[in-house]
Amino acid sequence: QGGRVVLHGEGFDEAYTHARQLEAEKGLTFIHPYDDPDVIAGQGTVGMEILRQHPDPLEAVFVPIGGGGLAAGVAVYTKFLRPEVKVIGVEPEDAASMAGALAAGERIILNQVGLFADGVAVRRAGEETFRLCRELLDEVITVSTDEICAAVKDIFEDTRAIAEPSGSVSLAGLKRYVEREGPRPHGLVAVNSGANMNFDRLRHIAERAEIGEHREALLAVTIPEKPGSYRRFIQLLGKRSITEFNYRYSDPQAAQISVGVQLSDGDPEKRQIIAMLQEQGYPVLDMSNNEMAKLHVRYMVGGQASGLQDELIFRFQFPERPGALLKFLNRLSGNWNISLFHYRNHGADYGRVLAGIQVPVAERAQLKRSLDELGYPYWDESDNPAYRSFLNRGTVGATNRT
Known part of the structure; x- marks a missing residue:
């Protein structure tokens, strides 16, 4: 009774040094x-x-x-x-x-x-x-x-x-x-x-x-920058659950994506996936053990794309179940290029996607019909100030929306 707790330092070593100083200064027992x-x-x-x-x-x-x-x-x-x-x-x-x-x-x-x-x-x-x-x-x-x-x-x-x-x-x-x-x-x-x-x-x-449980692989993959590339890539992964998908347009020829894939058989399955993607011509970098990628880069994929025309930004919500992302892409894919994509499985009942789609002004009525036919809730975020500040660099045609 009568003791006083002293919190000092960021860890044990600093606390230990301080305790020994108090011992010497006040004649206490350590x-x-x-x-x-x-x-x-x-x-x-x-x-x-x-x-x-x-x-x-x-x-x-x-x-x-x-x-x-x-x-x-x-x-x-x-x-x-x-x-x-x-x-x-x-x-x-x-x-x-x-x-x-x-x-x-x-x-x-x-x-x-x-x-x-x-x-x-x-x-x-x-x-x-x-x-x-x-x-x-x-x-x-x-x-x-x-x-x-x-x-x-x-x-x-x-x-x-x-x-x-x-x-x-x-x-x-x-x-x-x-x-x-x-x-x-x-x-x-x-x-x-x-x-x-x-x-x-x-x-x-x-x-x-x-x-840590070897249940997720974090991969960096290069895919062609053209309509339909996402759908073909996801189809290659089959019925595996996609836990994360990050991409931002940066090059007219190649798209660099960060993708998380759920594993049921740990490292052997991860090696099998990487080999399969490489056989299909996709350059792959395994980032599962890359500390910088896991702590920082996976959340920073993106940035402001220059020279990108007719981009619209939409936020979608869809039921979260195996194969849901592929179904979403199948129903969304048309003649338009996806210029931004962010998805992360949060373990909830609904998946959330932020997508950028390049759509000429003349085709935007057709896009609206396609989005309505999806049957999923969606929101047009093209005027969102967060998009304007961090993801858009003078996008041509983005303000002339219908």
């Missing part, structure tokens, strides 16, 4: 959060609970590692009672201080760490925890941000609990282990620790989870 025998012993009671609650054959326990206190404690207890059980630490690829220390044979200091899984974002493993982990851990697995996001989703779908990235690291490691080793005959346990999650972070997790 209790290390992980590099302390008593703290390690306390965290080791997690191993005691696991073994008590799972007396059946157990192959491995997966534990998240920041400074290493939890992993060291669980390993000490588990290896003493059940030495045949593997204890495997798991770290994010961009904060792998323990994995780096074990590889080097000594503690190392990372120049910087990623803060997505901030609860395990530690630049240097503890001295005592390193000693124990080096002696007792069977291995340390590192996982990507996408794999962590997929694990957050798995936990939510199985338990309706929202885990923080640091707690979900261990499940991501378990999945990586099974992917490497194949189905296992005995139990696997992943320790889920922490609840440091905010609502805004969920938006990022939802975007990245599908790629």
